[in-house]
Amino acid sequence: MTWTFKWANKWKKYNSNIRNAFYANIFSQIGLGVFMVIYNFYIRELGFPDQMNGKVISMTALATAIILIPAGILSDRIGRKKVILFGMALTGLSLFFRSIIEPQSFLLVAAFGTGLTQAFIQVSIIPLLAENSRSEERVQLFALHFGVMTASNVIGNLFGGFMTDTLGSVYSPLMSIRVTLMIGSIIFFIGLFPLLKIKEERKPSLVKDAKQSLGSLNNLKTQKNNVKLIILFAVAQLLIGFGAGLVIPYLNLYFADRFHASNASIGLIISLGQAATAVAMFIGPAVVRRVGEVRAVVLLQLASLPFLLLTGFTNSLLLATIGFLFRQALMNAGNPIQMSLMMSKVDDSVKGFANSVNQMVFNLGWALMGPVSMGLVAYYGSYNGYALVFSITCILYLCGSIYFYIVFKSIHKDRKRITNVIQNT
Numbered sequence: 001m002t003w004t005f006k007w008a009n010k011w012k013k014y015n016s017n018i019r020n021a022f023y024a025n026i027f028s029q030i031g032l033g034v035f036m037v038i039y040n041f042y043i044r045e046l047g048f049p050d051q052m053n054g055k056v057i058s059m060t061a062l063a064t065a066i067i068l069i070p071a072g073i074l075s076d077r078i079g080r081k082k083v084i085l086f087g088m089a090l091t092g093l094s095l096f097f098r099s100i101i102e103p104q105s106f107l108l109v110a111a112f113g114t115g116l117t118q119a120f121i122q123v124s125i126i127p128l129l130a131e132n133s134r135s136e137e138r139v140q141l142f143a144l145h146f147g148v149m150t151a152s153n154v155i156g157n158l159f160g161g162f163m164t165d166t167l168g169s170v171y172s173p174l175m176s177i178r179v180t181l182m183i184g185s186i187i188f189f190i191g192l193f194p195l196l197k198i199k200e201e202r203k204p205s206l207v208k209d210a211k212q213s214l215g216s217l218n219n220l221k222t223q224k225n226n227v228k229l230i231i232l233f234a235v236a237q238l239l240i241g242f243g244a245g246l247v248i249p250y251l252n253l254y255f256a257d258r259f260h261a262s263n264a265s266i267g268l269i270i271s272l273g274q275a276a277t278a279v280a281m282f283i284g285p286a287v288v289r290r291v292g293e294v295r296a297v298v299l300l301q302l303a304s305l306p307f308l309l310l311t312g313f314t315n316s317l318l319l320a321t322i323g324f325l326f327r328q329a330l331m332n333a334g335n336p337i338q339m340s341l342m343m344s345k346v347d348d349s350v351k352g353f354a355n356s357v358n359q360m361v362f363n364l365g366w367a368l369m370g371p372v373s374m375g376l377v378a379y380y381g382s383y384n385g386y387a388l389v390f391s392i393t394c395i396l397y398l399c400g401s402i403y404f405y406i407v408f409k410s411i412h413k414d415r416k417r418i419t420n421v422i423q424n425t
Helices: 002-013 016-045 050-078 080-098 104-131 135-167 173-190 192-196 204-217 220-259 263-291 293-313 317-333 335-345 348-408 415-423
Strands: none
Touching (some): 002 135, 016 050, 016 104, 016 135, 016 192, 016 220, 050 080, 050 104, 050 220, 050 348, 080 104, 080 173, 104 135, 104 335, 104 348, 135 173, 135 263, 135 335, 173 192, 220 263, 220 317, 220 348, 263 317, 263 335, 293 317, 293 335, 317 335, 335 348
8 A cells, every 4th residue: 555655646746748648658558459469360360471470560660760760850859749649640540551451562561651650659758758757756757657558558458359359259250350450549549639638848948959969960079978878778779679579579479379379368468468567667666776777677687588488498378478477577677767767868859869769779670580580480380489589589688688787887886977988988
């Protein structure tokens, strides 16, 4: 009860912009949660091989990677609200369109379109929260943000799995999946309404600085520290993105192929993983208080690796589920900590740009690794193929964690020493 009252009091202290951003995020993430757990099966029901799923994931991630930096610069210039509204409206339309089309070329084009429009949301939501909060409360704010986002995904995952199975008793498998996806896109659209209530006042000096930041790519001396810090974070995120791109988009296929689990069971398992992540998000700040931000990120990531390997090599659905839950929670618990660290170190004028670079390299990993993952599974089979991709992911996560600690290890001792880390790298 004490813990609940603590977070409830923090929620009351946030301004209306933050609360409305949370409400919008809840609906959008429920809608996306439906797509996350069901869409791969939609591709299968259309008669395409699993390599097609890899292509769809890659097209979405590639489009996001391409547009993120321009979207981040635009967000810095014209404001977060306008960019998020634009992104959510077009993303909702693209999701609905993807629910009804069947030709392969249209599926790929629509996936590319979703990646483009979704980037405008991804790149602006964190800076919006940062600009409406104080630096000392951002770790907890971002933990709450990622926790609520994850919990909303849980609802979407559960709804998607159970709704598909329920409709399957009335409609064909293809039609039941299609109706569920359409409902998911409508839920996503509802998130537009809370966004309209956000009141964003752009300070003239901040707008001026944001416009000047466009020249930072051509005039590195004026933004030297910002650019170097962004690059350092980007390298760590790239390694993690490559590893995640091999496994995360295909977890539903993994449980279906290796254990022949039903849609409802897969939805429940993935939902439990998201729920475990949501709980871990709130544990993150406590870990930060004990060991510092950098060590907290590294310890949480390293602790997830044994569970990643357990999931990849076991033949037991129970053990695979346990491994998945702990890996999901531990690996993702460090995300708000890392994001808070980056947002606290870059100027307000380039927060959108910094977030866009970070998201871009992560999506680049997904774009490049999607076909690789499905190709390995198709060639080596449902056991050896998945065991191999899980092992490669483990190695990439390990390298990313070690790199992050080596580069940023001095921050938890004295946060002012970040300048020295940047200048000496």
